[in-house]
Each structure stands twice: as structure tokens, then as C-alpha cells.
Amino acid sequence: MTAATVVRRTLAILAMGAIVVFAGAPFVWMLLASFQPLPNLLGAQMDVFAFGDATLDNYVRVVTDRGYVQWFANSALVCVVVVAANLVFDSLIAYPLARMRFAGQRVVLLLVIAAIMIPAQVILVPLYIQMRDLGWLDSYLALIAPYVVSPTGIFLLRQTFVTLPKELDEAAFIDGASRLRVLWSVLIPNSLAMYGTLAVLKFMWTWGEFAWPSLAVNSASLRTIPVGLAGMRSQFATEWDLLMAGSVLAILPVVILFAFLQRYFVAGLTSGAVKG
């Protein structure tokens, strides 16, 4: 190994170390802080490394005093329903777009693709008015309805279905299968990787959704985790102990999923880089 190679390798290792520190340090800092009593998190006394003072008290209090269990349950319910609805509705639209020829097909495909580009922020006001007129404001319906179908999801599934050989469908048709049957027992089982990607992506997005849920619900009992956390921040500006414990709990589900399903996250983050 020449001296130049050694230098280059050392530099690469240092650079990788710097990236790991940059990306990871905030997580470590948050985790350490979440176990510290409030006085250790304020101003000049700040000391997240005071392991002698470490306590689970922050977690106990954020769960018992601040309605965290309710927020967590709300977020989980919304996410599960949204992901399930997406897998169904997105598949149903993707199927004829990939496999059939029908009047209006181009228009539907165009509507789906163009929808990926519409920033959610643009429709906040009219969505609020619409939900108010429907009487859905301040209910689970307002938190769920706008997310039940995903243009990104439809598009990704359609692209996946198109790559599957048509002979698979035809063999099933000869056996007398209906179109729904073909979708269910031929196309879906052959696209499971994309379904995993889609479920993970949609879960991650819905779990983090903030602007709309904070407009859509007023009752404390309907808050999702991001809405609840943001509310704590403005109400009790310096309760860093509870905020850090709450933040750790908020990222736990996505981090656990990420640990087990990293492959799907990687696929999802690249193919679904435009949120929609």
C-alpha cells in the first residue's frame, strides 16, 4: 500500500466518521436528555451526561400527564387505516391502468401523475372549508379521508404491474378467474416488495403529518403525535424534559420499523421522494 493510498483511506474514514456524527449526534443528544431531570437541561446547568441523575420520570410524566397515550393511539389508528385504505384503493386504480384498455384511461393516468406534483400546502384552506361543510372537522374522518389514496402509490404499483409478464394473467383467465381474482392472486403476490415499500412509505408520511392535522382537529383528545408535541412546545416553552421523552417515543415506531425493514425504506425513500 502506497503512502498516498493510506492518506486517502484515512481521509475517507474521517469523512465517514464526520457524516455519522452529523447525522447521528442529534439522536444521541435527544436520548441522553430524555433521561435527565429538567434542571439539568436548562441554560448554564445543561448536562445531559449527568448519568447519576438519570431517571425515567420524564417518560412517566409525558405518558400520564400530557395525554401522550391518546396521541399515540390516534396516530396509530390513523396510520393503520390510511395504510390499509391505500393498499386497497391504489391497487384497484393501478390494475386497469396497467392491464386494461378503457375510455378515459389517459385522463386518469394524467390525473394520477399530475397529483404527485400538487403541494399539500396549497389545498389546506379549501380542504378545511370542505371538511367543515361535510361536518367532518375535529373528527377522525378529517384526519383520515384526505390520505386514503396516494397518487405516488398508484403510480408505483402501476409501474410494477406493467413489468410483470402478461402470460401470468392469461393463464389465470383460462382457468376462469375474474379480473379481481387475477389482481388478488397473480399481480399482488408478484409485487410484494413494492407493497412493502408502499406501506412503509405511507406509514412514515402519515406518522409525521403536521400542517393538516393541526388545522383539522381542535379537541385535545384527537391530536396526533406531531400535533401534540408541537402544542407542548408552545404551551410550555421550556419543558425540555417532557419534550425530549416525547420525541423519543414519537420516533420509536418508525425507527423500529426501519431497523427491520430497511430494504423497503431505502426503496421507498428513493422512489417516493416526492411526497404524495
Place this chain on the structure above:
Amino acid sequence: MAERRGAMSARLRENGTAWLFVLPGLIPLVAFLYWPLGQAFGLSFFQWNLLGEPRFVGLLQYERLLASSTFHQSLLVTLVYTVGVSVTAYALSLGTAVLLNRAWRAVRFVRTVSLLPAIIPMVVAGVVWKFIFEPTGGLANQTLSVFGIDGPAWLQHPVWALPAVMLVSVWKDFGIYMLVLLGGLQGIPKEIDEAAAIDGANGWQRFWRVKFPMLGAANLFVLVLLIFNAFKVFDQVWVMTEGGPGNATLTIITFLYTRLLTDVGFAAAGTTALFLLVLIPLTLQLLARRKADR
């Protein structure tokens, strides 16, 4: 004749079946996306505070928008934010992608850690970084003090608040862009690189003259995404500064957010303007792609 009628009815049946599949998903898509989008445009010609009847005012809201110095400020902030975040995040993600484009075992670990920020809710990122930016004792200023630098009160400082917010956005998403660029780099055949090496090109030349130009599609995709996402930034700003201090971090959506429900027409005009802005990077991408196809 009968045969043709049979074919016709088969076609009709096929159409019917297709629409039965399409409708359950298309209805919510139109109802909760396209209908509100049209409404947003329509409402921008009215004056309304959600109570009483909306009053038609023609282009008044757009005139108000153009005359509003706060809106000008939000445009400027958004522009600075967009340029700053795009350049920084792009440089960091490209650098990381090049660094990780090798067969080391550590690569997987570095990639995983780089992606962690991308998967968490933006609100959590905002809360945690607000804590990191605490003037005394925060991680940012503690780190700086190691180098003998006395860091500012980041989020309360008229000059430093915006860069601080921008840093959070870079931290949050650079992993995604890195992933896209890394995919692009890994798609370049090894032979091309080897051929350039045989011709005597050094590593630097091989990257900028050979590999970088071949990243074309990935580069464009990342840049368009960066700009697209930057124009509509909201969550992290709202959580960390609410647009302050003194409008120093007031991005377009942060500005409009407080007026969404009180000055509906004005907010609608603002979001329509934002929508037009967002179309710029998307149009650029379309044009570039058409040029590439030719």
C-alpha cells in the same frame, strides 16, 4: 353484424369493469385533491373570513399580495432558504454518495445512520434541533465552544435564525438525495471508469469529466426535488421559530398559515402564487427530459 355487436358489448363491459376498479380511488383523489385545488384558485377572487358570505373582489387579493411587504419578505426568505438548502444539501449528498460508492463494510452503517433523520417526523426534528440550538448549554454552542467560538442565540438572532433552520432541513433530507445519487453512481459501468484510468486520467478528472456527466438524470431529479421541497417548507420553521425573530425566517407558507382561516381569499391567492412557483422546477425538468429524449 352479430359478431361486431358482441365485440362492442365486450368493449363496453371492459370499460365498465375498468371504471369499477378506478372509481373507489379516483373519487377521493378528485374530491380531496383536485376539487380543493380548484377551490383554492376560485377563493383567491373572494374576500372571506369563513363567517358570512364570501364577497367577490376580482383581483384585489393578488393586488394586496403584491403590495404586501411581508409577502415580499417571505418571498425573499424562501428564495434565500431555497438556494442555501439546495446548494448545501446537494454538495453534502453528492460528497457522501461518492464517499459511500465503495465496497467497504462500514458503508452500510454510514448509509443507515444518514437515513435516520429522513424517516422521523419533521416536527420531532424541529423540537430536537430547537433544543440543540439552546443559546447556553445547547449541543451546537457547546461544540463551538470547544473551538473557542462563542455561538449566538441561534433561533433568536435576526441573522443566524434562517441558517439554523436551513441546517435542520439539510440534516433531515440529505440522506434521501445521497441515496438517489449513490444509485446513479452505482449504475455507471466499471469499464468506463477503468478505460479513463488507463488513458491516464486521475481520480479527480475521472469523477468530474466522466462520472459526474453520467449522473445527469439523478442530478436533475435531486435538484428539482430540492427546489420543489424548499418552496413549500413549513413544519420545521413553524416548530422552531414560527417565522421569527421579526420575520427573519418567515417562509411563504409560514406567512400564509396564520391567515388561512381569517383571510381566506388572501391565503388562497398566496397559495396559488406558491403553486405557480412550484411549477417552475417541474417545468424545467420536463423541458430537460424532452431535450434529453431528442
